Amino acid sequence: MRVSPAELRIESLGDCEHNSPLSATSSVQFVEDERRVLIQHEVLPGDEIHRDLSLEKAGPRRRIFFDPNTTTAAIVTCGGLSPGLNNVIRSIYLELRHTYGVRRVLGIQHGYQGLNPAIGEPPIEIHGEFVENIHHLGGTTLGTSRGPQDPTLVVDFLAQSEIDILFCVGGDGTQRGAGIIAQEIERRGLLKSVVGVPKTIDNDIPFVSLSFGHITALEEAEKVLRAAHTEARGAVGGVALVKLMGRDAGFIAAGAALASQDANFVLVPEVPFPLEGEDGFLYALEKRLQDRGHALIVAAEGAGQHLFPQPRDRQDASGNTLLHDIGGLLRERIMIYFRERNIPMTLKYIDPSYIIRSVPANAWDQILSNHMARRAVHAAMAGKTNMMIGYWDSEFVHVPICSAVAQKKKMDLSDDLWQGVLRSTGQPHW
Ligand code: F6P
Numbered sequence: 514m515r516v517s518p519a520e521l522r523i524e525s526l527g528d529c530e531h532n533s534p535l536s537a538t539s540s541v542q543f544v545e546d547e548r549r550v551l552i553q554h555e556v557l558p559g560d561e562i563h564r565d566l567s568l569e570k571a572g573p574r575r576r577i578f579f580d581p582n583t584t585t586a587a588i589v590t591c592g593g594l595s596p597g598l599n600n601v602i603r604s605i606y607l608e609l610r611h612t613y614g615v616r617r618v619l620g621i622q623h624g625y626q627g628l629n630p631a632i633g634e635p636p637i638e639i640h641g642e643f644v645e646n647i648h649h650l651g652g653t654t655l656g657t658s659r660g661p662q663d664p665t666l667v668v669d670f671l672a673q674s675e676i677d678i679l680f681c682v683g684g685d686g687t688q689r690g691a692g693i694i695a696q697e698i699e700r701r702g703l704l705k706s707v708v709g710v711p712k713t714i715d716n717d718i719p720f721v722s723l724s725f726g727h728i729t730a731l732e733e734a735e736k737v738l739r740a741a742h743t744e745a746r747g748a749v750g751g752v753a754l755v756k757l758m759g760r761d762a763g764f765i766a767a768g769a770a771l772a773s774q775d776a777n778f779v780l781v782p783e784v785p786f787p788l789e790g791e792d793g794f795l796y797a798l799e800k801r802l803q804d805r806g807h808a809l810i811v812a813a814e815g816a817g818q819h820l821f822p823q824p825r826d827r828q829d830a831s832g833n834t835l836l837h838d839i840g841g842l843l844r845e846r847i848m849i850y851f852r853e854r855n856i857p858m859t860l861k862y863i864d865p866s867y868i869i870r871s872v873p874a875n876a877w878d879q880i881l882s883n884h885m886a887r888r889a890v891h892a893a894m895a896g897k898t899n900m901m902i903g904y905w906d907s908e909f910v911h912v913p914i915c916s917a918v919a920q921k922k923k924m925d926l927s928d929d930l931w932q933g934v935l936r937s938t939g940q941p942h943w
Contacts, residue, residue: 516552518565520916524695526704526896529576533894534613536575544572544891550908568720568910571888571902577613578896579677579706585617586893587636587676590653591624591683591690592831594867595712595726597874597882598653601682603644604886605710610641612887613894619676624658624683625690628667636674651873657683660830661690664697671698671705678706678893684713685918686831688901692914695899708893709901709914710885714870717762717922720903720912725882726874727764733869734769741863742775742809748859751807752798752847756840756864759813760833761921765869766813767934777801777808778940780839782815783924783931786943788846795850797941802858812839840864884909 523546535541549567556562586609590598602620609615619636620643621627627634637643637655647654671679671694681691688709695707711718714730734757741753759765763781770776778794778801780786787793801808814836818824821837828834844862851858874882885902888909892900903912924931935942 516566516916520913521566521568523569523897523911523913524899526578526706526898529574529578529895531577531580533573533575533577534581535573541573543575544570546574550905550910552905554906568903568905568912571892571909571911573891574895577894579894581614581894582616584615584677585619585675586615586678586680587619587621587674588639588655588680588682589621589624589627590655590657590712591681591687592657592659592712593684593714594652594657594870595714595724596651596729596870596872597725597878598682598712599647599650600874600879600882601710601712601725601886602639602653602655603648604883605680605890606639606644608887608890613890619674620655623656625660625662625667626658628670629662630670631666648879649873651871658830659686661686661693664693667694668697668701668703672703676705678708680708680710680889680893682710682712684711684715684831685718685921686833687712688718688914689918691901692899692918695914698898706893706896706898708889708897709917710889711901711903711917714765715759715762716764717760719917719920719922720905720910721922722904722906723881724904725878725885726870727768727878729872729875729878730758730765730869731768731772732875733872734765734865735772737863737865737869738769738773738775738809738811741861742773744861745807745809748807748861750802750851750856750858751861752802752810752858753808753861753863754810754812754840754843754847756812756814758866758869760815760836762923763813763816764924764930766811766816767924767930770811771930771933771937774937775809776811777938778810779934779938780810780812780816781924782813782818783926784816784943785819786817788817788820792941792943795846798847799850799854799856802856810843812843814839817842
């Protein structure tokens, strides 16, 4: 990841004139702004250590910017679902209410739509009863939508509703939207904080080594792979093809395959593969069937887009280019290939689609989402803005939104994840 020290600087609304209410708690560990987490975790002998290439560590500050007695915060959840969204809503509320004593917390309904009164429903007041059991539920109790709203209307709305802090929970599209709102707030000279909590089952946000919901989605996907493997083993020339989410990065496909240890081919956006010819996927599949009689293929939805004549020219509301259906293409080409060669083959195609992301968070994602949410509150109360919580080298950090959305995180093919996939599948090194 190429980034300069200036691009890692966190914006602040001004001097922190209030003592944190946490000062009354003896065991609390305050974090000074000077405490930083290095971007480069590994050094070779002779390497220089770039201290300025580091991220501000997240956590409670001794002095805070907002007076909790007069502060109103709002939470918005946007984009696709991810296990842990309700945990984030609940933990943000609880931290604001019980740690800081903030009395008014609003829930914005259905994503950024809810910040535009012309089309959105009004916010709801979040209270203890509202959040009591939501952490056991999948989805988001606030609802979600894709796409930005006019930042001038949004900031008008924040001003009219006297909202001082906006927590934006979502993926890169959401964080980009949050950054635009923060810029409009700054342009008007208003003292409002915008803090993001990164969310995506795809795990493709820079400076977030693991996003909440990803591990739960992997677990669900791995169950599907187990079923698919059973199907493939039971049939004559059994081939199970599973398409999993993962638009720009193959973390879900690779992670689920590595967890299952049953996959024989893992196709991801980061690795373009040939379909035909002696080096191609179809020939390798034929060999696999000859040797072992069954095969499990895992394809990320963003894999193999180079096999289509042209990229699709349509985008979803978040600005993501819509994908061609790699599952459909592989299914058809596998059928044709084996039919033409008269090789007995039974294909089972499974697309679990949304099933892997609409479930409640597992224990790890409950913990991760809680940590991120509470740190987002500490950052916002300290007057930090235009930033997102990151997770780097097992530490929670502050990341300027513009750096978080400048690129997409992809799998590093020399890393343990992909190397582990290559070892466990034995698939060709395309
Ligand atoms: O961003 C996460 C994700 O689950 C992607 O893997 C997938 O392409 C996308 O969301 C689909 O979401 P939706 O159909 O809600 O736009």
